Amino acid sequence: MASITLVKIAVLLVLITTTVDSSEARSMRMKEKKTKMVFYMQDWETGKNVTAVPVAGKNGTLSSILNFATVMVVDDAITEGQDRQSKQIGRAQGIYVNSALDASDLHLLFSIVFTNKKYNGSTIEIQGADRFFLKQREVSVVSGTGYFRFAQGFAVLETVYLDLANLNAVIKFNIGADTDLETEMVFYMQDWESGKNITAVPVSGRNGTLSSVLNFATVMVVDDAITEGQDRQSKQIGRAQGIYVNSALDASDLHLLFSIVFTNEKYNGSTIEIQGADRFFLKQREVSVVSGTGYFRFAKGFAVLETVYLDLTNLNAVIRFNITVHHY
Ligand SMILES: *[C@@H]1O[C@H](CO)[C@@H](O)[C@H](O)[C@H]1NC(C)=O
Ligand SMILES: *[C@@H]1O[C@H](CO)[C@@H](O)[C@H](O)[C@H]1NC(C)=O
Numbered sequence: 001m002a003s004i005t006l007v008k009i010a011v012l013l014v015l016i017t018t019t020v021d022s023s024e025a026r027s028m029r030m031k032e033k034k035t036k037m038v039f040y041m042q043d044w045e046t047g048k049n050v051t052a053v054p055v056a057g058k059n060g061t062l063s064s065i066l067n068f069a070t071v072m073v074v075d076d077a078i079t080e081g082q083d084r085q086s087k088q089i090g091r092a093q094g095i096y097v098n099s100a101l102d103a104s105d106l107h108l109l110f111s112i113v114f115t116n117k118k119y120n121g122s123t124i125e126i127q128g129a130d131r132f133f134l135k136q137r138e139v140s141v142v143s144g145t146g147y148f149r150f151a152q153g154f155a156v157l158e159t160v161y162l163d164l165a166n167l168n169a170v171i172k173f174n175i176g177a178d179t180d181l182e183t184e185m186v187f188y189m190q191d192w193e194s195g196k197n198i199t200a201v202p203v204s205g206r207n208g209t210l211s212s213v214l215n216f217a218t219v220m221v222v223d224d225a226i227t228e229g230q231d232r233q234s235k236q237i238g239r240a241q242g243i244y245v246n247s248a249l250d251a252s253d254l255h256l257l258f259s260i261v262f263t264n265e266k267y268n269g270s271t272i273e274i275q276g277a278d279r280f281f282l283k284q285r286e287v288s289v290v291s292g293t294g295y296f297r298f299a300k301g302f303a304v305l306e307t308v309y310l311d312l313t314n315l316n317a318v319i320r321f322n323i324t325v326h327h328y
């Protein structure tokens with residue numbers, strides 16, 4: 001029975017093994033943490049190039065924004081300067097609603113959709129109570145996309161131009177937002193059970209230290225090299241230290257529980273914690289990045305694993321990790 005299972009696994013593994021050029025590009029990418037910016041929202045309800053229109057309210061489309069219950073749809077220009085003709089860097093698209101019985105509050109719900117070179121296509125999401133009679137008021141930056149993924153922050157609003165008769169206004173936005181750092185990286189785990197420089201050993205199981213990792217209940221302790229490339233001799237950037245356990249009755253799953261301890265210059269001493277079900281018969285499988293230390297404090301993310309080299313007879317393997325983590 002055990003040997004049938006083993007053969008099945010062997011066939012599967014051979015089928016899924018792919019050869020990948022060791023010079024394959026690897027990437028380590030990172031996003032910025034803090035963003036501060038100032039821009040102006042050109043909110044024009046009358047005159048040429050109207051960009052804010054009432055669509056519903058107690059008087060229907062004739063409702064005034066200065067009355068409770070009026071809903072406006074906007075596509076206001078976002079400009080670098082207060083002047084309407086100054087450089088446009090995006091649009092404010094969404095709605096705002098007069099949502100105070102005494103008409104003193106506009107509830108804002110729109111995206112700032114950037115069109116400038118730096119943030120082109122990225123957005124930040126604005127939500128909050130714009131008590132516009134105050135000189136300064138604060139609304140939330142609740143999220144974002146692209147460059148601003150996972151953004152959290154606030155915008156201080158100030159009306160810098162107001163023509164109340166014609167309902168035209170220019171609002172200054174002073175934004176402070178933190179975007180989580182996002183790091184993406186690719187590296188290889190050199191898992192060698194036999195030959196020179198063994199880095200993975202069975203320590204217990206149904207046959208004691210002679211147990212095979214291809215059998216249920218075998219516990220392995222590892223100190224595998226983490227390399228930049230697939231080649232075992234390529235630059236080492238860390239070690240995978242911890243354990244993994246064959247934890248499926250049909251032997252198809254390795255439960256991983258180890259740290260990636262970085263030794264390269266950039267992340268030296270920092271770690272990320274790997275945990276999860278490595279259903280190694282799959283071409284690609286995903287395990288969790290559950291935490292980290294140093295550079296990767298509070299990390300959360302995932303790693304997509306792929307077996308890029310496998311010598312089943314000798315139980316040697318090279319696994320590629322494509323990792324995406326968010327951290328502070
Ligand atoms: C992992 O990274 C490599 C190298 O950048 C890339 O070729 C491969 O498509 C990636 N795999 C996944 C699942 O993202
Ligand atoms: C209105 O839009 C036109 C075309 O984009 C532009 O030439 C003109 O300067 C705009 N007028 C104002 C007052 O912004």
Ligand SMILES: *[C@@H]1O[C@H](CO)[C@@H](O)[C@H](O)[C@H]1NC(C)=O
Nearest residue numbers: 057058059062063064067068
């Ligand atoms: C509705 O329109 C009438 C007539 O223009 C106006 O007197 C009234 O104030 C408006 N009420 C609201 C809630 O907009």
Ligand SMILES: *[C@@H]1O[C@H](CO)[C@@H](O)[C@H](O)[C@H]1NC(C)=O
Nearest residue numbers: 114115116117118119120121
């Ligand atoms: C922004 O992206 C759009 C669509 O991808 C493109 O057409 C436009 O030229 C870009 N603008 C800038 C300033 O990069």
Ligand SMILES: *[C@@H]1O[C@H](CO)[C@@H](O)[C@H](O)[C@H]1NC(C)=O
Nearest residue numbers: 190192195196197198232233
């Ligand atoms: C084994 O380790 C030694 C000393 O670190 C090294 O010189 C040798 O290249 C390694 N052999 C393999 C196959 O990695």
Ligand SMILES: *[C@@H]1O[C@H](CO)[C@@H](O)[C@H](O)[C@H]1NC(C)=O
Nearest residue numbers: 002206207210211212215216
């Ligand atoms: C235990 O070892 C024996 C003899 O090598 C082998 O036939 C059997 O498959 C092993 N069982 C396990 C669970 O490792």
Ligand SMILES: *[C@@H]1O[C@H](CO)[C@@H](O)[C@H](O)[C@H]1NC(C)=O
Nearest residue numbers: 262263264265266267268269
């Ligand atoms: C990493 O840190 C250790 C201990 O602090 C130090 O000995 C080593 O030189 C550092 N390595 C790199 C590549 O910075």
